[in-house]
Amino acid sequence: MSRRKKHKDAAPPEAGVPSAWAPARLAAAATLAWTGWTLYNYHLKQAGLDAEAWKRFAVLLGALPGLLAGRLGLALVLSAAIWILSWSIGRAVLRRLGLGDLASWEGALLGAGLGGGFLSATLLILGLLGFWRVAALRTLFYGALAAVAAAAWRKRESGAAPCPVGPPCRTPLGSALASGAAPAEPGRLEPAPRLGALEWAALALALCAAGMNLIAVCAPEIFYDSLVYHWALPRLYLLKGRIVATPENLFSGMPLGLQMQFGLAFALADETLAKLIHLSFGVGTALALWNWGRCFASGRVGLLAALIFYLCPMTLYASWSGGIDLAASFYSMLAVHALCRSLGSQRTREWAVASGLLLGFAMSVKYNVFP
Numbered sequence: 001m002s003r004r005k006k007h008k009d010a011a012p013p014e015a016g017v018p019s020a021w022a023p024a025r026l027a028a029a030a031t032l033a034w035t036g037w038t039l040y041n042y043h044l045k046q047a048g049l050d051a052e053a054w055k056r057f058a059v060l061l062g063a064l065p066g067l068l069a070g071r072l073g074l075a076l077v078l079s080a081a082i083w084i085l086s087w088s089i090g091r092a093v094l095r096r097l098g099l100g101d102l103a104s105w106e107g108a109l110l111g112a113g114l115g116g117g118f119l120s121a122t123l124l125i126l127g128l129l130g131f132w133r134v135a136a137l138r139t140l141f142y143g144a145l146a147a148v149a150a151a152a153w154r155k156r157e158s159g160a161a162p163c164p165v166g167p168p169c170r171t172p173l174g175s176a177l178a179s180g181a182a183p184a185e186p187g188r189l190e191p192a193p194r195l196g197a198l199e200w201a202a203l204a205l206a207l208c209a210a211g212m213n214l215i216a217v218c219a220p221e222i223f224y225d226s227l228v229y230h231w232a233l234p235r236l237y238l239l240k241g242r243i244v245a246t247p248e249n250l251f252s253g254m255p256l257g258l259q260m261q262f263g264l265a266f267a268l269a270d271e272t273l274a275k276l277i278h279l280s281f282g283v284g285t286a287l288a289l290w291n292w293g294r295c296f297a298s299g300r301v302g303l304l305a306a307l308i309f310y311l312c313p314m315t316l317y318a319s320w321s322g323g324i325d326l327a328a329s330f331y332s333m334l335a336v337h338a339l340c341r342s343l344g345s346q347r348t349r350e351w352a353v354a355s356g357l358l359l360g361f362a363m364s365v366k367y368n369v370f371p
Helices: 003-009 017-021 024-044 051-061 064-068 071-097 104-128 134-158 173-179 197-216 224-230 232-240 257-268 271-296 299-310 313-319 325-342 348-365
Strands: none
Touching: 051 197, 064 071, 064 197, 071 104, 071 134, 071 257, 071 271, 071 348, 104 134, 104 257, 104 271, 104 325, 104 348, 134 257, 197 271, 197 299, 197 313, 224 232, 224 257, 232 257, 257 271, 257 348, 271 299, 271 313, 271 325, 299 313, 313 325, 325 348
């Protein structure tokens, strides 16, 4: 066989996301233009960080250990417990959908998203039935955690794997979109790329931002929306012992998906936990972006996507408050991930149902997520 024929019969290289959606040069030009526009606006507003600002920032981070030893530490433990409960519910949902064999990170994120949505729905039903009392919610919450721990212990004693998972996700989305060919189900992840100076610098900034966000959640809430209805309504429901009509509050007619979890936070602790729940949805969104990128492009694409999102000023600002936007971002990103996994998959229906559920949970947080 000649060299020319070998070259002709060789399989074409796998297309990536940029080649399917936009030329690589166009994507690079758009990125440079956006960066230039951002720097220009910073220059117009004379925004900058001098050496004194970094010194003050270092002093601020020095207060973090003391805060962790107080109520912030307790709030972190309770927030982790809420996510564990959500993940446990979501894993059961994934098994019912026929998606119980997902790889660790993908299964954990999708399970946490589905479980978080069903947890909010359960709290809504409890409120309508008149079980929104502090003692009742605490009893149900800690009882559910005990059941999760007991189930995990039984699996451990029986020698079964706690979470059976399949191979990692690696779907050539670009090829599927460009040619309609069905990718392997599931594929393999490429080896983790070595991080360069840019990635390490961005990761260090993200860790500093996470520390700053943890400090900020300890400050009193001043966000108007939280004081008027994000927090005010769940607190009112706890005082009444059930969800009651509040026609005098215009915003009470909006979806209250995340507010249900805020009510649980106030029943378990205080507003620090409520803020931390919203902050954790921002971290979850960054992880979802990273997982999406490594599944459909490369590990470096996923890492940079996550860092760009988390270091965005709007993300940082939202992390300090008891709002709802980061939860909407989390559910929306997972819905996009599930939708992309359904393209050319052998389990299209299962992935489509998962995507629809997650989109519904996103709309239960905020109506304008849908457009």
